[in-house]
Amino acid sequence: MPKDVDPQYATPASRSPYPESGPGSVAHFGSRLLAFLIDGAVADLIAIIVGGGYHTSDRQTLSVLIAFLLIEIVFVAAAGQTPGMRVAGIAVVREDRTGRPKLRWVLLRTLLLATVAPALIIDQDGRAMHDRAAGTVMVKVR
Numbered sequence: 001m002p003k004d005v006d007p008q009y010a011t012p013a014s015r016s017p018y019p020e021s022g023p024g025s026v027a028h029f030g031s032r033l034l035a036f037l038i039d040g041a042v043a044d045l046i047a048i049i050v051g052g053g054y055h056t057s058d059r060q061t062l063s064v065l066i067a068f069l070l071i072e073i074v075f076v077a078a079a080g081q082t083p084g085m086r087v088a089g090i091a092v093v094r095e096d097r098t099g100r101p102k103l104r105w106v107l108l109r110t111l112l113l114a115t116v117a118p119a120l121i122i123d124q125d126g127r128a129m130h131d132r133a134a135g136t137v138m139v140k141v142r
Contacts, residue, residue: 018126018139023140023141023142024139024140025140026125026126026127026138026139026140027088027090027126027138031088032088032090034087035082035084035088036084037084038083038084038087039071039083039084040068042067042083042084043067043068044064046071047063047066051063065114069110069114071083072109072110072113076106076110077100077101079100080099080101081141089140089142090138091138091141092106092136092137092138093139095135095136101136105136106134108133109134109136112129112130112133118130
């Protein structure tokens with residue numbers, strides 16, 4: 001580290017371009033998990049309604065997954081947040097914070113989210129790998 005750099009700026013938190021708390025800060029795992037659970041419940045309800053009731057089968061599981069992924073794609077592309085994210089007070093924004101991500105990045109983000117692992121791997125800024133790969137960040141909106 002150069003001698004003219006204050007050591008406080010060398011910490012990971014001080015290098016982060018996001019505020020440490022409040023609106024605009026990176027959403028914590030708990031709020032992301034809450035949004036995921038709500039969106040999962042909504043997807044389950046959609047699969048039950050469309051499928052004519054609940055069935056314990058691979059078809060039902062696939063229906064829920066498809067409904068979940070469609071919720072992610074449609075709502076994040078159109079509004080920057082799913083119903084679960086809205087309840088949790090978080091949203092997906094472009095890394096440069098110029099608004100919602102473009103559809104191609106929402107599709108990439110959702111495809112990676114479907115594999116689960118990238119959503120569980122978090123970097124030093126608190127961003128999940130599917131967001132980093134898509135050039136997005138989940139931030140608190142309140």
